[in-house]
Amino acid sequence: MMQEIKQDARIAPSLPVISETKMGVEELDLFYGEFQALKDVTLDFPKNEVTALIGPSGCGKSTLLKALNRMNDLVDGCRVDGLVSLDGDDIYRDVPVNDLRRRVGMVFQQPNPFPMSIYDNIAFGPRTHGIKGKAELDVIVEQSLRDAAIWDEVKDRLKKSALGLSGGQQQRLCIARALAVQPEVLLLDESTSALDPISTAKIEDLVVEFASKYTVIMVTHNMLQALRVSTKTAFFLLGEMVEAGDTDELFTHPKDSRTADYVSGRFG
Amino acid sequence: MLFTLAAAISILAVALICVFLFANGLPAMFQIGIPEFLLGTTWKPGSDMYGIFPMIVGSIYVTAGAILVGVPAGILTAIYLSRFAGSRVASVLRPGIELLAGIPSVVYGFFGLMVLVPFIRATMPGRGLSLLAASMLLGIMILPTVITVAKNALDAVPKSYYEGALALGATRERAVFRILVPAAFSGIMAAVVLGVGRAIGETMAVVMVAGNQPVMPNSIFEGVRTMTANIVMEMGYAADLHRGALIATGVVLFVFIMLISLLFSAIKKRGEER
Ligand SMILES: Nc1ncnc2c1ncn2[C@@H]1O[C@H](COP(=O)(O)OP(=O)(O)OP(=O)(O)O)[C@@H](O)[C@H]1O
Ligand SMILES: [Mg+2]
Numbered sequence A: 001m002m003q004e005i006k007q008d009a010r011i012a013p014s015l016p017v018i019s020e021t022k023m024g025v026e027e028l029d030l031f032y033g034e035f036q037a038l039k040d041v042t043l044d045f046p047k048n049e050v051t052a053l054i055g056p057s058g059c060g061k062s063t064l065l066k067a068l069n070r071m072n073d074l075v076d077g078c079r080v081d082g083l084v085s086l087d088g089d090d091i092y093r094d095v096p097v098n099d100l101r102r103r104v105g106m107v108f109q110q111p112n113p114f115p116m117s118i119y120d121n122i123a124f125g126p127r128t129h130g131i132k133g134k135a136e137l138d139v140i141v142e143q144s145l146r147d148a149a150i151w152d153e154v155k156d157r158l159k160k161s162a163l164g165l166s167g168g169q170q171q172r173l174c175i176a177r178a179l180a181v182q183p184e185v186l187l188l189d190e191s192t193s194a195l196d197p198i199s200t201a202k203i204e205d206l207v208v209e210f211a212s213k214y215t216v217i218m219v220t221h222n223m224l225q226a227l228r229v230s231t232k233t234a235f236f237l238l239g240e241m242v243e244a245g246d247t248d249e250l251f252t253h254p255k256d257s258r259t260a261d262y263v264s265g266r267f268g
Numbered sequence B: 001m002l003f004t005l006a007a008a009i010s011i012l013a014v015a016l017i018c019v020f021l022f023a024n025g026l027p028a029m030f031q032i033g034i035p036e037f038l039l040g041t042t043w044k045p046g047s048d049m050y051g052i053f054p055m056i057v058g059s060i061y062v063t064a065g066a067i068l069v070g071v072p073a074g075i076l077t078a079i080y081l082s083r084f085a086g087s088r089v090a091s092v093l094r095p096g097i098e099l100l101a102g103i104p105s106v107v108y109g110f111f112g113l114m115v116l117v118p119f120i121r122a123t124m125p126g127r128g129l130s131l132l133a134a135s136m137l138l139g140i141m142i143l144p145t146v147i148t149v150a151k152n153a154l155d156a157v158p159k160s161y162y163e164g165a166l167a168l169g170a171t172r173e174r175a176v177f178r179i180l181v182p183a184a185f186s187g188i189m190a191a192v193v194l195g196v197g198r199a200i201g202e203t204m205a206v207v208m209v210a211g212n213q214p215v216m217p218n219s220i221f222e223g224v225r226t227m228t229a230n231i232v233m234e235m236g237y238a239a240d241l242h243r244g245a246l247i248a249t250g251v252v253l254f255v256f257i258m259l260i261s262l263l264f265s266a267i268k269k270r271g272e273e274r
Helices: A002-011 A061-068 A097-103 A118-128 A134-147 A167-179 A197-210 A223-229 A247-252 A257-263 B002-032 B034-039 B053-084 B087-102 B105-123 B131-141 B143-155 B159-167 B172-183 B185-201 B204-209 B227-234 B240-273
Strands: A021-032 A035-046 A050-054 A078-086 A104-107 A185-189 A215-219 A232-237 A240-246
Touching (some): A021 A061, A021 A215, A035 A215, A035 A232, A050 A223, A061 A185, A104 A167, A118 B172, A134 A167, A167 A197, A167 B159, A197 A223, A223 A247, A232 A247, A247 A257, B002 B034, B002 B240, B053 B131, B053 B172, B053 B227, B053 B240, B131 B143, B131 B204, B159 B172, B185 B240, B204 B227
Parallel strands (some): A050 A215, A050 A232
Antiparallel strands (some): A232 A240
């Protein structure tokens, strides 16, 4: 459905694209102590689409991502001004933080499986949210591992430690772990940068599939990856959002010269 | 070369202590009879009766009590320092704990005698000088050991585990008790074992508050005598077989400590393998 609308929009660019906003930030300022890491950022994340955040190192991509599930709360002296919304609700006021983090899942740059069995890794989230029945957990664990395309590789060793998996497998396990709590939004922070090309390709395929079910927001340093998997891209520079829009459009006809310089590889 | 020498000195010291203990203690033990010595419940040097079972039990009870008091408090403090305390609180707590570690045990003993014992006498049955008093005091004394070792173990757990749990919507408490603590488990066990070692070897403070009757205690409000107390209280005037029996008590204590340190290295090794 979404896809059709989108294609129509491409054929007739004059028609406005009707896409529902899942998350949004408005006039967001974020400070680490005195240092302002995000400056007046306004950006929408359309529902059931993949949005890519790009920009040179230190421009605030991870910071923005962490503002979306309040992982910045862990940072001493971090202050947020402005609105961050999920389905129209202010996440800093109207959504309990643990609910928020269940609904807005996150996969980190470095795979971080817990030092426990593969099964328990996946079951941790559902257990956290009150699912205790073994049969029900079994179903969730299998489904999550299947959705993350790792079931076949681990189905015979569910009780073995997750730390024995390869880096690429660990990252897919972490994706499965995030899926197990049935999130609505998935945040991926350079989640393939520590992986080999084959694992990376597997995860890219997953992300493309996810778009039918989840709203995905991913940080990447890989321009080609952004082109391959995202429909919307936002370019950041020194804490400011320079430009955001349709991915193909932003890469082929950037409006801002700084975006043009970055995507053509002239700096960063 | 210098290092080898330094290492040799400490090994030599251990060896000498071993030789001294066993050479003087074992003959006495054999003379008394091993079962009579270890399992006998009467300690009456005047009538040549040397059963140290009440003291073995006393040491175990007092140590167990100290663990009951000190370990939960110590581990919770370590967790608090490692994950919850702001830098301001930590900057007060940390030197406080270091200070706690540096206080001489006779000062602890004084505190026990002036504060704990009267308090127990006023609020509970018995004379105050008791298993309970010794356990509480030792529980406080092992705090610095437990806190420091457990905190190091907790600090060594990658931050990404904790963040991963929070990112799934877990509360801080759940992240700590379900992810952080299990990940640091072997280190925390090592903290407990070191605490046990400290408690079982402590002498001065225990002598001052435990009452020291060489009989089996029937309740936590009665006095107990530990192996260390047995030695230190009678060594000054003991002679012949009495003296040998006290040294043999030292042998038993030494074996206990050795078992504890074996347990400690086993736990550490298991932790490293994981
Ligand atoms: N915990 C923190 N405390 C203080 N400053 C921070 C903290 N985290 C990030 N910063 C600063 O905020 C700015 C943005 O950091 P951020 O991690 O969001 O960048 P990024 O775009 O993700 O970069 P990279 O591509 O290298 O991951 C940087 O200047 C960084 O130094
Ligand atoms: Mg980053």
